[in-house]
Amino acid sequence: MTGRPDSDDGTDVATKPEDALDAPGKAAPARPRRRRRWVRRALAVIGALMVIAVAGGLIYVRTAPFGASPSGDRLASIERSPQWKDGEFADPWPQWISPTASIPGGGSDTSSPDQPLSIAATDTSRLAVAPTHGLRVTWFGHSSTLVEIDGLRVLIDPVWGEQAGPSRLLGTKAFYPPPADLADLGRMDVVLISHDHWDHLDYPTIRAMAGWSATTFVVPLGIGAHLERWGIPADRIRELDWWDSATVGSVELVATPARHSSARDPLRSSETLWSGWALRGPQHRMWYSGDTGYFAELAQIGQRLGPFDVTMIDSGQYDPKWPDTHLSPELAVEANALVRGELLIPVHWGRFSLAPHSWTEPVERVRAEAACRGQRYLALVPGVPTEPTEDAVAAQQPWWPALPWHTAAEAPIYPTVNGDPDQRVDIAPCSTGGR
Ligand SMILES: [Zn+2]
Numbered sequence: 001m002t003g004r005p006d007s008d009d010g011t012d013v014a015t016k017p018e019d020a021l022d023a024p025g026k027a028a029p030a031r032p033r034r035r036r037r038w039v040r041r042a043l044a045v046i047g048a049l050m051v052i053a054v055a056g057g058l059i060y061v062r063t064a065p066f067g068a069s070p071s072g073d074r075l076a077s078i079e080r081s082p083q084w085k086d087g088e089f090a091d092p093w094p095q096w097i098s099p100t101a102s103i104p105g106g107g108s109d110t111s112s113p114d115q116p117l118s119i120a121a122t123d124t125s126r127l128a129v130a131p132t133h134g135l136r137v138t139w140f141g142h143s144s145t146l147v148e149i150d151g152l153r154v155l156i157d158p159v160w161g162e163q164a165g166p167s168r169l170l171g172t173k174a175f176y177p178p179p180a181d182l183a184d185l186g187r188m189d190v191v192l193i194s195h196d197h198w199d200h201l202d203y204p205t206i207r208a209m210a211g212w213s214a215t216t217f218v219v220p221l222g223i224g225a226h227l228e229r230w231g232i233p234a235d236r237i238r239e240l241d242w243w244d245s246a247t248v249g250s251v252e253l254v255a256t257p258a259r260h261s262s263a264r265d266p267l268r269s270s271e272t273l274w275s276g277w278a279l280r281g282p283q284h285r286m287w288y289s290g291d292t293g294y295f296a297e298l299a300q301i302g303q304r305l306g307p308f309d310v311t312m313i314d315s316g317q318y319d320p321k322w323p324d325t326h327l328s329p330e331l332a333v334e335a336n337a338l339v340r341g342e343l344l345i346p347v348h349w350g351r352f353s354l355a356p357h358s359w360t361e362p363v364e365r366v367r368a369e370a371a372c373r374g375q376r377y378l379a380l381v382p383g384v385p386t387e388p389t390e391d392a393v394a395a396q397q398p399w400w401p402a403l404p405w406h407t408a409a410e411a412p413i414y415p416t417v418n419g420d421p422d423q424r425v426d427i428a429p430c431s432t433g434g435r
Contacts, residue, residue: 061265065166065203067196067226069271074239078221081241081273088270089222093259093295094419095324110358110403113175117400122180122383135284135309136387139380140178141351143200145288145312146185146385150281152251154190156288156312157200158182160208164199164352166264171198172352175359179383182208190248193219194290195262195274196226199352206230218246218253222272226264242275243304254278256301258292259324278305286310287339291348293324294331294415294425302340310378310388311341316349316362318413323424326355328413329365330429333375343388344370344377350400351382361405363398365431369408372430408432 070078083089131148138146143157160178165171194200210231217227217237224237238246245254256276263269276290287308315332336344349362363379370377378388381399386392408429417423
């Protein structure tokens with residue numbers, strides 16, 4: 001090596017005035033060259049680490065918990081769906097999500113419980129006896145629910161894992177373990193899934209069901225690919241498009257439209273369909289919204305399939321930055337009216353914190369809005385089998401702590417009409433107070 005000008009950037013280091021002043025004599029160019037060499041090495045290491053991270057990520061999202069992409073006959077039936085556009089399922093009611101939605105911060109101090117909740121274990125012996133009136137609902141927190149309806153036992157969006165997500169690091173930890181063991185729930189006729197987001201479709205839970213040979217898995221289009229990879233035999237899976245139905249026992253299960261999306265990883269969004277579900281038995285009817293934002297066509301569900309003795313409606317994890325992705329509590333009450341629900345059970349709250357609002361705010365606001373509109377609601381206690389009778393409605397008591405929360409007036413959620421933030425749905429909440 002000589003002291004000739006470095007050719008990397010065309011700068012003659014020996015002639016730079018600062019170098020000349022700092023380092024007289026022959027040693028002058030050596031330090032900047034060493035510095036550049038170190039910078040080049042550091043950049044090479046950073047580049048290599050980035051390549052390893054990307055490659056590792058690509059390998060990671062192909063591991064079992066992320067499921068599988070639909071192919072073959074499954075993909076062929078997807079491609080016949082009116083909802084399938086340009087290689088993915090398209091939401092007919094485009095959603096607006098604020099560009100700042102992914103910036104963390106601004107969360108409520110009470111978005112998760114600050115001390116362990118005491119949730120009583122389910123008295124599973126009660127589940128061994130059929131419900132007196134033919135309809136019983138056991139809510140396990142968030143959206144996981146056992147519905148017994150006209151002799152059919154249906155487990156909805158069961159999440160028995162420790163977190164919603166692929167790992168402790170990348171998941172959202174549950175507030176409490178499930179109040180009952182899966183194996184103690186008794187015979188299960190149907191496992192019903194609304195969509196493949198992690199807080200609704202849980203890998204370890206489905207894996208634990210691989211031996212449930214008498215159970216039919218009823219799911220929206222595409223989700224069978226995940227289930228098959230996880231050990232559920234194809235002949236036990238029924239995949240449906242919106243408005244299609246499957247009948248198990250004496251109950252018809254109808255997939256209903258929803259304003260939402262799907263994906264287990266960001267590289268494969270909306271490869272599978274999302275839906276709500278109507279359950280129509282000879283004596284009773286119930287409707288589960290799945291995850292959904294507000295859309296006016298909810299009324300069609302009521303016209304075609306209602307009225308419903310009970311509805312279970314997405315009432316939590318909303319935010320002004322994603323007003324179209326989940327219903328606000330007030331719009332959950334509106335949805336209950338639109339579908340002709342006679343008793344609203346708020347779900348999608350109470351076990352995972354996926355939005356900044358106070359964790360008890362969804363149920364507090366549902367209570368305020370339902371009371372204001374004269375609608376009936378039932379806030380279930382996690383793990384307690386409950387027949388939705390007038391007595392149960394009259395006897396209900398809050399099981400959650402009294403925490404600060406924001407009213408509909410303080411923290412309004414206004415969905416967009418069609419994904420345009422300048423055009424909002426004009427439905428004013430009835431309740432403006434409620435504390
Ligand atoms: Zn979802």
